[in-house]
Amino acid sequence: MALFPQRSTRFYNDTEGYQTLQVENTLYKLDAGALARSSEYFKNMFQTPGPTNGVKKTSFDTTPITLIDSVLVSEFDIFVSLAYGRPPRADQWPKGSEANPVLLRLLELSRYFMSQPARELALHVIKTRSFYFPPAQLIHLSYEYQTKVLFATAFQQLASSSLRELKPADIQWMGYPVYVALARLKEAMQQHRSILAAEAPEIDPIRGHSSECENKAACARDWHAAWWNGRFERMEVGEMNPKCRLKMMGIVNGGEGNSHGFDLISGVTEQLMGGIVEVVEEQEVL
DSSP: OOOOOEEEEEEEOOOTTOEEEEETTEEEEEOHHHHHHHOHHHHHHHBOSSTTOOBOOOOBTTBOEEOOTTOOHHHHHHHHHHHTTOOOOGGGSOSGGGGHHHHHHHHHHHHHTTOHHHHHHHHHHHHHTGGGSOHHHHHHHHHHTTOSTTHHHHHHHHHTSOGGGOOHHHHHHHOHHHHHHHHHHHHHHHHHHHHHHHSOOOOOTTTTSOTTOSOHHHHHHHHHHHHHTTOSSSOOSSSOOHHHHHHHHHHHHTTGGGHHHHHHHHHHHHHHHTTOOOOOOOOOOO
8 A cells, every 4th residue: 555645844835836746755845946947857847838938737735746766755855955055065965985876876867857056066076075986987977977077087096006906897987998098008107117217317407406516527427327226315425416416316206207107197188088078968768
């Protein structure tokens, strides 16, 4: 025996002209205008076709508008709170990775309800909690929902990790083209690191030496010799000025030699994001 529908304790406003909707076993009485402003789905539902563009007949508790069975009360509550301009606060989302299914579901509903505000909210919260999602999954979401807000950080995380750490599900999530681009990028970065390891950073003839350096040629020669022999950190002999050595060690420790590696990552990221066109999505069946 079916249970008699119960009115929502949060979103049932018995105001004349408001529309009654049923989700699972819960009745909502809502401002049709608020729903229509945040969703093309509800805008189409509450408007009649034709030049008058009039509002359809108001529904009642006995004849509510019933949403599809796959929408849950907890999910619809989030959507309604957003439509009413009261989205959940940061502390109202589930803790840690427990929020992941909720956020992914909100993304799905934003597509079904054709709601740009719901989409933007879900993507914003996912971005602020991106460390709870596998980077490969964020890549997948970027392409599935055609958004660039998640891609760059996720791809940079993948570029800094080992390919051996990737699971089959990760490769499936990111897709073959991204996986191939990632593998080629990591090979190029490894080649660059090998070059850096073999070749000492050049000392700028003018600004690279200390003002106390008396023999710049000998200083540069001993710097290269110390680098090649792995003695550059505690070199106490030779003709390299100690202050010149400190300046060059600052460059090494500051990672300036890795700028090309960063450029490689940025270049591949931009190339892959070129396949993402951010648009307002059309309705799709859940």
